[in-house]
Amino acid sequence: MQNSSSQSEFEIIRRHFAESGLGFQRSGVELGIGDDAALLDICSDKLLALSMDVLVADIHFPASAEPSQIANRALAVNLSDLAAMAAEPFCFTLGLVLPCSDDSWLKKFSEGLRPLAVQHNCPLVGGDISKGPLSISIQVQGLCSKSQPLLRSGAGVGDKIYVSGTVGDGAIALLALGLDSHLGNQFQFSIEKPADTCQQFFEDAYYQPSPRIDLALAAGKYFSSCIDISDGLYGDLQHILEASKVAGQLCLDKIPYSASALCCVNDENRLMAALYGGDDYELCFTVPAESCADLERVANQIGVRVSCIGEIVAGRGINCIDAKGSLRNFESFSFQHFNYRVPG
Amino acid sequence: MQNSSSQSEFEIIRRHFAESGLGFQRSGVELGIGDDAALLDICSDKLLALSMDVLVADIHFPASAEPSQIANRALAVNLSDLAAMAAEPFCFTLGLVLPCSDDSWLKKFSEGLRPLAVQHNCPLVGGDISKGPLSISIQVQGLCSKSQPLLRSGAGVGDKIYVSGTVGDGAIALLALGLDSHLGNQFQFSIEKPADTCQQFFEDAYYQPSPRIDLALAAGKYFSSCIDISDGLYGDLQHILEASKVAGQLCLDKIPYSASALCCVNDENRLMAALYGGDDYELCFTVPAESCADLERVANQIGVRVSCIGEIVAGRGINCIDAKGSLRNFESFSFQHFNYRVPG
Numbered sequence: 001m002q003n004s005s006s007q008s009e010f011e012i013i014r015r016h017f018a019e020s021g022l023g024f025q026r027s028g029v030e031l032g033i034g035d036d037a038a039l040l041d042i043c044s045d046k047l048l049a050l051s052m053d054v055l056v057a058d059i060h061f062p063a064s065a066e067p068s069q070i071a072n073r074a075l076a077v078n079l080s081d082l083a084a085m086a087a088e089p090f091c092f093t094l095g096l097v098l099p100c101s102d103d104s105w106l107k108k109f110s111e112g113l114r115p116l117a118v119q120h121n122c123p124l125v126g127g128d129i130s131k132g133p134l135s136i137s138i139q140v141q142g143l144c145s146k147s148q149p150l151l152r153s154g155a156g157v158g159d160k161i162y163v164s165g166t167v168g169d170g171a172i173a174l175l176a177l178g179l180d181s182h183l184g185n186q187f188q189f190s191i192e193k194p195a196d197t198c199q200q201f202f203e204d205a206y207y208q209p210s211p212r213i214d215l216a217l218a219a220g221k222y223f224s225s226c227i228d229i230s231d232g233l234y235g236d237l238q239h240i241l242e243a244s245k246v247a248g249q250l251c252l253d254k255i256p257y258s259a260s261a262l263c264c265v266n267d268e269n270r271l272m273a274a275l276y277g278g279d280d281y282e283l284c285f286t287v288p289a290e291s292c293a294d295l296e297r298v299a300n301q302i303g304v305r306v307s308c309i310g311e312i313v314a315g316r317g318i319n320c321i322d323a324k325g326s327l328r329n330f331e332s333f334s335f336q337h338f339n340y341r342v343p344g
Numbered sequence: 345m346q347n348s349s350s351q352s353e354f355e356i357i358r359r360h361f362a363e364s365g366l367g368f369q370r371s372g373v374e375l376g377i378g379d380d381a382a383l384l385d386i387c388s389d390k391l392l393a394l395s396m397d398v399l400v401a402d403i404h405f406p407a408s409a410e411p412s413q414i415a416n417r418a419l420a421v422n423l424s425d426l427a428a429m430a431a432e433p434f435c436f437t438l439g440l441v442l443p444c445s446d447d448s449w450l451k452k453f454s455e456g457l458r459p460l461a462v463q464h465n466c467p468l469v470g471g472d473i474s475k476g477p478l479s480i481s482i483q484v485q486g487l488c489s490k491s492q493p494l495l496r497s498g499a500g501v502g503d504k505i506y507v508s509g510t511v512g513d514g515a516i517a518l519l520a521l522g523l524d525s526h527l528g529n530q531f532q533f534s535i536e537k538p539a540d541t542c543q544q545f546f547e548d549a550y551y552q553p554s555p556r557i558d559l560a561l562a563a564g565k566y567f568s569s570c571i572d573i574s575d576g577l578y579g580d581l582q583h584i585l586e587a588s589k590v591a592g593q594l595c596l597d598k599i600p601y602s603a604s605a606l607c608c609v610n611d612e613n614r615l616m617a618a619l620y621g622g623d624d625y626e627l628c629f630t631v632p633a634e635s636c637a638d639l640e641r642v643a644n645q646i647g648v649r650v651s652c653i654g655e656i657v658a659g660r661g662i663n664c665i666d667a668k669g670s671l672r673n674f675e676s677f678s679f680q681h682f683n684y685r686v687p688g
Contacts, residue, residue, distance in 0.1 A: 041490065050383075084380035131403055153379075243378070
């Protein structure tokens with residue numbers, strides 16, 4: 001970013017956030033940007049879901065990336081947490097730390113937030129802006145059912161384990177973008193260079209993940225538990241199993257991959273990417289056997305791929321079964337910000 | 345911070361936040377730390393107030409400061425925003441960016457959050473932790489009256505302008521702590537070195553500001569508008585006047601100073617500190633003339649000093665009147681993170 005113009009904090013907020021079309025009106029937001037706090041009116045039959053994610057330059061995104069892409073990704077990963085609770089997006093707040101004020105950067109950043117905000121009727125209602133090393137804190141607020149909130153802890157023995165979309169693409173995208181991966185030196189493309197369509201697919205997977213809000217709102221009533229895949233399928237499924245005090249049987253050959261992942265990465269690395277890569281922002285969820293047909297029908301209606309990848313069983317931990325029915329042993333090493341580990 | 349031990353993100357959250365006594369139960373918090381989002385049940389007669397402040401190392405606090413002091417300050421400045429809305433603290437979320445995981449630092453930081461959280465029945469309900477340059481994003485949630493929310497925009501002609509406590513101490517504290525001030529080279533102590541009691545007073549003013557929650561909850565019903573003084577009395581009062589579309593007459597000789605400020609800083613610098621220093625976290629508010637006696641009685645009952653420093657008049661802007669009744673001209677240059685200016 002270049003310090004091309006000197007602007008006050010208030011001027012930045014006014015120009016790029018309050019008056020940029022991000023702080024649009026919606027029902028329930030009684031007061032948005034401009035006072036000491038935003039004020040929300042919550043329907044008495046709803047719970048308010050809150051989730052905060054902090055994205056740090058050169059940890060969660062390259063500082064040199066297009067500001068609109070950074071913005072889109074930052075909001076998408078937060079909306080993904082609301083999807084995991086089957087919560088309808090309500091509004092968001094933004095804590096932006098910037099090395100200096102750059103009008104052009106701020107304009108693109110603000111514009112990058114708008115499509116997802118508008119699509120999900122989720123206006124910006126407040127936040128803070130400060131000088132410092134580039135980072136983005138977003139807190140999303142959502143509304144969910146008071147009678148039947150969707151938690152990680154609801155998985156029961158016999159429930160089927162599902163995943164939305166395809167997994168592993170977030171980790172493979174790091175290779176495509178030339179960024180560091182915590183999956184180690186063995187984690188490489190199996191071809192010299194991805195085709196242009198694959199390259200574009202991976203870039204989009206990284207910067208424009210689609211939070212699965214539509215699936216969660218349409219079919220969440222069939223889920224017994226849910227989590228979003230931000231740290232890798234293995235680690236995130238483990239969170240469901242631990243919270244629900246059950247075990248999971250994971251059929252490795254049922255894990256859904258994108259055509260680009262199938263094309264560019266060998267079997268073993270694709271599996272590593274899916275299990276331990278993270279950054280997929282798909283949903284992993286469980287469904288009681290009697291609701292699976294309903295789930296698949298609704299998912300099909302809204303055009304979202306869902307794949308049954310296993311089953312909840314009694315006990316603790318994850319049993320990974322390969323195509324031949326043999327048990328495979330894996331260590332747990334999903335993405336953890338203070339403890340990168342390479343597959344053993 | 346020393347990287348004295350390698351811990352995962354989940355382990356840090358569990359040890360230092362979920363199980364540290366910070367995530368205590370309170371009515372209305374249906375789900376706290378541990379799922380994709382926290383879940384809140386809001387009384388139907390209340391509005392939810394949201395406010396986020398980001399504190400960046402070496403901008404808002406010295407990176408080398410005691411972690412418990414950093415933590416206390418970070419939560420206090422956020423609670424101060426709730427006080428400005430006369431909102432009762434409800435819960436908070438924390439986005440913590442740390443260069444590395446240090447058990448001892450994290451323990452002290454977590455302990456530093458606890459006193460204010462417990463005092464105001466405001467548990468930690470979620471957040472995020474990541475590797476990166478030290479910064480702290482806190483979002484506070486509060487509950488306020490649906491029938492009569494307290495905004496900046498309610499000041500009316502004839503209302504009296506009040507301030508709680510004393511002002512200028514936040515800026516003078518920077519001198520006491522040897523930190524940079526945006527008030528320029530002329531801004532200095534008038535004595536060689538503050539006495540120990542004064543030094544301690546300024547350190548406490550910086551690291552342990554008292555958010556004026558008690559005053560706001562007890563007497564907020566008498567306020568027609570309110571803001572907290574984070575950027576300096578001049579700039580913050582200006583926000584009230586602009587939002588309310590009125591002018592203010594500010595009696596400079598009525599501005600309340602601490603004994604330590606009177607002892608260590610000359611008249612002109614004390615005035616600069618009060619008007620343009622910021623970081624005081626006192627409340628500036630307006631009260632209709634007929635409610636002033638009630639306000640002063642309630643403030644006296646709870647032991648909080650309040651001072652009438654002026655009056656709302658028709659027009660725009662701030663008229664500063666000195667002890668002789670003469671108009672003094674000041675430029676507006678309150679604390680703004682991207683545009684430090686020195687008094688002209």
